[in-house]
Amino acid sequence: MGEGLRLNFAYLCSMLLSEAPAGKKLHIDALRKNPLELRMHYMGLRPGVTLAVVRASFMGGPLAVNLGSSMLALRKEEAEWIEVSLANPTEIE
Amino acid sequence: MSNQLPHSILLAGNPNSGKTTLFNLLTGLRHKTANYPGVTVETRSGTVKMYNSSSGGFDQLPCIDLPGVYSLVPDSADEEAAVKAIQGQLPYAAGSVLLYVADTTNLPRSLDLFFQLRELGFRMLFILNMADLAARSGIVTDTAALEQWLQCPVLSINSRGGTALKQIKDAIRNSSALPQHAPPTPDASEISARVAAYWKHPRFNPAAFLQKADVYLMHPVWGILIFMLLMSLVFQAVFAWASYPMEWIETGMAALSSFIAGQLPPGVFTDLLTEGILAGVSGVLVFIPQIAFLFLFVAIMEESGYMARVSFLFDRFMRRFGLNGRSTIALIGGAACAVPSILSARTISNRKERLITIFVTPLMSCSARLPVYTVLIALVVPDQRYFIFNLQGMVLMGLYVAGIASALGTAWLLNLLFPGKETGFLMMELPFYKRPHWTGVFDTVRSKVMTFVLDAGKIIVAISIVLWVLASYGPAARMNDIEKRYAALEQSEENKNRKAAEKLENSYAGIMGKKLEPAIRPLGFDWKIGIALITSFAAREVFVGTMSTLYSVGSEDEARLTEKLHEQKRADGTPVFTLGVSVALMLFYAFAMQCMSTFAVVKRETQSWRIPAAQFVYMALLAWISAFIAYILLS
Numbered sequence: 001m002g003e004g005l006r007l008n009f010a011y012l013c014s015m016l017l018s019e020a021p022a023g024k025k026l027h028i029d030a031l032r033k034n035p036l037e038l039r040m041h042y043m044g045l046r047p048g049v050t051l052a053v054v055r056a057s058f059m060g061g062p063l064a065v066n067l068g069s070s071m072l073a074l075r076k077e078e079a080e081w082i083e084v085s086l087a088n089p090t091e092i093e
Numbered sequence: 094m095s096n097q098l099p100h101s102i103l104l105a106g107n108p109n110s111g112k113t114t115l116f117n118l119l120t121g122l123r124h125k126t127a128n129y130p131g132v133t134v135e136t137r138s139g140t141v142k143m144y145n146s147s148s149g150g151f152d153q154l155p156c157i158d159l160p161g162v163y164s165l166v167p168d169s170a171d172e173e174a175a176v177k178a179i180q181g182q183l184p185y186a187a188g189s190v191l192l193y194v195a196d197t198t199n200l201p202r203s204l205d206l207f208f209q210l211r212e213l214g215f216r217m218l219f220i221l222n223m224a225d226l227a228a229r230s231g232i233v234t235d236t237a238a239l240e241q242w243l244q245c246p247v248l249s250i251n252s253r254g255g256t257a258l259k260q261i262k263d264a265i266r267n268s269s270a271l272p273q274h275a276p277p278t279p280d281a282s283e284i285s286a287r288v289a290a291y292w293k294h295p296r297f298n299p300a301a302f303l304q305k306a307d308v309y310l311m312h313p314v315w316g317i318l319i320f321m322l323l324m325s326l327v328f329q330a331v332f333a334w335a336s337y338p339m340e341w342i343e344t345g346m347a348a349l350s351s352f353i354a355g356q357l358p359p360g361v362f363t364d365l366l367t368e369g370i371l372a373g374v375s376g377v378l379v380f381i382p383q384i385a386f387l388f389l390f391v392a393i394m395e396e397s398g399y400m401a402r403v404s405f406l407f408d409r410f411m412r413r414f415g416l417n418g419r420s421t422i423a424l425i426g427g428a429a430c431a432v433p434s435i436l437s438a439r440t441i442s443n444r445k446e447r448l449i450t451i452f453v454t455p456l457m458s459c460s461a462r463l464p465v466y467t468v469l470i471a472l473v474v475p476d477q478r479y480f481i482f483n484l485q486g487m488v489l490m491g492l493y494v495a496g497i498a499s500a501l502g503t504a505w506l507l508n509l510l511f512p513g514k515e516t517g518f519l520m521m522e523l524p525f526y527k528r529p530h531w532t533g534v535f536d537t538v539r540s541k542v543m544t545f546v547l548d549a550g551k552i553i554v555a556i557s558i559v560l561w562v563l564a565s566y567g568p569a570a571r572m573n574d575i576e577k578r579y580a581a582l583e584q585s586e587e588n589k590n591r592k593a594a595e596k597l598e599n600s601y602a603g604i605m606g607k608k609l610e611p612a613i614r615p616l617g618f619d620w621k622i623g624i625a626l627i628t629s630f631a632a633r634e635v636f637v638g639t640m641s642t643l644y645s646v647g648s649e650d651e652a653r654l655t656e657k658l659h660e661q662k663r664a665d666g667t668p669v670f671t672l673g674v675s676v677a678l679m680l681f682y683a684f685a686m687q688c689m690s691t692f693a694v695v696k697r698e699t700q701s702w703r704i705p706a707a708q709f710v711y712m713a714l715l716a717w718i719s720a721f722i723a724y725i726l727l728s
Contacts, residue, residue: 025297035516042107042163043520044202050297058313061409062418062519068297069198069230071523073405078520 013086018063018079022053025087034081043072045082097269098145100188101155105179105210107203108161109522111222112194113137115252116158117533119261136160136178143262157182163202165209183213190268191215192261197227197234197249200292201285207243208278216271217245218264225251226525231295238291244276253530306526310399316406324425331386331429331460338382346375369561370554377550380430380690383460384545387426387433388538394422396529401521408519414501415508417441418519420450424500427457428493431691432545435698445513451698452708453504455691458496458683461633465682466492468637471655473675492683499684499715545694556631556689560602564628567600575599594643602627616681616720617674617728619663629687636682673728677720685716 020026028049031037040046044067055064057076065072065079102119106112120139140153159182160175167173182189191210195203200221211217221227221234240247246264250257279287309315350367357363394400400422408418416424419441426434431454438454441447466489474485566572579592597603598621606624613623625639637654644657661669686692686709695705 036518036520038166039163039518039520042202042205043522044199052297054307055311059409061313062405064307064311064405064523068294069232070202071525073401073408073519073521073523075408075519078518 014083015085016080017053017065017074017082017084018057018076020053020056020084022056024052026051026053026084027087029083029085032081032083034078036078036081040078040082044070045072050087051084097147098143098152098154099190099216099265099268101157101185101190102141102265103157103159103182103189103191103215104194105159105191105206105215106161106194106222107163107196107199107206109524110161110194110196110199110203111252112161113158114530114533115192115194115220115222115257115261116156117530117536118252118258120156141262141265143265162206164205165213179210180213182215186214186216187273189216190218190265190271192218192220192265194220194222197221197223198230198232200234201288204284204288211245211275212278214273214275216268216273217243218261218268218271219243219245219247220261221247221249222252224249225253233293235291242287242291245271304526307402310402311405313406316402320403320406327390328429331383331390335382335386339379342379342382343375346371346378350375364565365558365561368565369558372557372561374550374554377546377554377690380432381542381546383430384433385538385542387429388541389534391422391426391433391437392534392537393529396527396534398524398526401523404519404521405523412517414504415446415449416504417443417446417450417517420446423450423454424457424497427454427459427500428496430459430461431455431457431688432694433541435691435694436541436544438698443513443515443517445508445511445515446517448699448704449504449507451695452507452704453500455686455688455695455708455712456496456500456503456684458493459633459688461688462492462682464634465636466679468640468655468658469675469679472658472670473672492679495680495683503711503715545690551693560628560631562601563605564597564600564602567596567603571599572596597624597639597643615724616677616717617671617724618678619669622678626681626685626687629682631689633682633687671728673724673726676727677724680723681716681720683716684712684719686712 014029017026017028028045028047028051030047031040031045034040045051050068052066053063054066054071057063057079060076062073062075063079065074104112104116104119116137116139119141121142137158139156139158141156142151143154144150145152159179162172162175162179165176165179167176193203193207193210195207207217207219219239221236227234234249236247236249246267248260248264250260310319350371353371354363354367357366391400394403403421404418406418407421411418411420420438423434423438426437434454434457435451438447438450441450470485470488474488477484575592575595579588579595582588602624603620605627607620609623609627610618610620613626618626621640621643624643625636628639629636640658641654644654644661658670659668663669692705692709695708696702699705
């Protein structure tokens with residue numbers, strides 16, 4: 001998948017999923033190149049997808065994220081490959 | 094004409110799409126599972142009963158449940174096996190119909206595989222499963238528009254509902270009109286656009302899927318406490334409830350054995366049948382209640398979705414030892430019985446993590462070790478209390494801790510020594526909690542128990558027969574001598590026991606025990622213990638029976654045995670079972686691999702003799718060294 005997929009949106013505060021605050025709506029901006037990227041794609045982690053962290057990493061452990069129609073568990077390192085940003089609050093659904 | 098039924102029915106789709114429930118619905122009880130040892134992949138095959146209007150009767154159509162994958166581009170050894178299974182069906186694509194099962198709540202994700210399969214030439218029926226769940230979540234799907242776009246029938250069903258079966262069978266009946274040449278697969282942007290148009294989901298609510306239960310069950314602290322509580326309840330149940338059927342089986346088999354011995358003329362064949370074969374078979378059957386209960390609880394935890402939460406909670410801890418969060422359930426189960434636990438390690442896709450899990454699980458103190466611990470603790474540990482702590486209980490707990498510590502320690506060591514090739518990962522779906530589908534659960538339990546009975550069982554019976562031969566036969570001269578001597582004595586109960594003890598001593602097993610003695614003398618063991626070690630290789634509980642025979646205790650009365658052992662003295666007058674010897678023996682049993690079932694299962698799951706052999710040697714060394722240290726320190 002090349003150097004990760006990018007969408008050209010100008011969102012504010014881009015961060016890694018592993019550091020994202022819980023309970024806030026997020027958008028995936030890009031997936032960094034990683035050995036699990038195919039699996040991520042098929043599990044629904046793709047650029048443009050909306051998600052939220054429901055359980056943040058506790059002492060370096062895994063996180064749980066809500067993709068809207070399913071919930072995924074991810075290790076902190078796996079979440080570090082996903083770049084996200086806070087969804088613009090005035091955005092129309 | 095269009096009334097022609099397809100030659101076969103295939104089921105494909107993503108994991109967690111409810112495909113298997115649908116398969117169960119279609120085939121009723123007429124199916125079986127084929128496991129590919131060492132991978133998570135399973136293919137199930139069965140038959141579907143369909144009315145054939147041209148012949149006027151019912152046909153049994155072969156139906157195959159293909160392994161669930163996210164795509165035909167494999168990402169791991171697991172998926173490779175799955176993809177091969179699917180590709181194996183290609184030659185039959187023309188005559189068969191493929192039911193593509195998708196989770197309606199996850200439609201976008203399901204389409205990739207659908208298009209890939211359609212491109213290969215399969216004739217497809219699209220089944221939107223879990224319609225009830227989707228409706229509850231507020232998802233609205235335009236099935237008519239989807240049908241138009243995908244150019245195949247689209248059915249929205251709830252596989253647990255009543256009408257699903259009829260709808261699907263009707264669709265299958267009309268499927269001969271389906272084309273085999275697919276329109277070109279749309280590109281990604283068209284797919285997103287169409288999905289957005291035909292599949293509406295409500296506004297994203299960040300907290301929506303944190304179900305109430307998960308607030309506690311996935312809480313870093315509460316979650317673990319609740320899990321511990323749950324586990325102790327499960328263990329209580331497994332030990333308490335399973336003991337009844339286990340006793341029935343033992344009594345039943347003993348009765349059967351006496352019955353047969355009574356019916357057939359006395360002789361070698363009868364003895365072989367009752368003491369060799371039947372005893373071996375009994376040894377396998379007696380495991381069943383415990384294994385069945387364990388499998389049942391594990392199946393319930395998996396079906397309901399709780400298992401995923403357990404993996405989530407323990408992943409961080411497990412990773413320090415080269416294990417995966419999914420290893421937790423294997424290790425915990427190993428404290429009851431290693432056999433089903435090793436089978437459960439299949440859910441770990443990473444080969445290194447899975448192998449390490451399989452390797453260390455037998456180090457957990459399983460229930461078969463309990464009779465051994467009980468006898469030995471009663472022998473040397475005083476039944477006293479310090480405050481609220483019962484000394485005997487403490488030692489027992491210490492042995493369990495030793496098991497856990499050795500398992501984790503060995504895992505850590507293996508992780509260090511063997512570099513892994515694939516990246517381990519946890520990334521997995523946390524399914525919604527749902528009520529377990531009981532038919533499916535019982536079916537899973539049944540098939541796993543049968544696998545154990547047939548596979549491991551064969552080896553156990555074979556070994557039991559070998560051990561019986563070794564323990565019953567010895568050099569002719571000695572055996573005849575014993576017979577002569579005892580024939581001249583009074584036929585009392587005590588003499589009978591003594592005779593049995595002498596015969597055992599002079600049997601091949603006894604000779605082996607004596608030969609083994611030099612190797613175990615540093616541990617303080619004598620040749621009688623040596624015999625018990627040899628016979629325990631079939632199963633650890635055999636220890637009590639063997640010791641009873643050796644020390645001329647008629648029945649397997651543990652209390653009486655403990656008394657007898659206490660009295661045993663060596664040639665120089667010192668007691669045999671000192672604190673040092675007993676603790677050494679306890680540790681030996683804690684670590685040594687004395688279970689043919691485990692050996693058999695590991696061999697099957699790893700598809701090699703090397704790994705169980707390595708386990709055996711490693712555990713024997715660990716057992717010997719720790720027994721040695723204990724004996725030296727405590728004597």
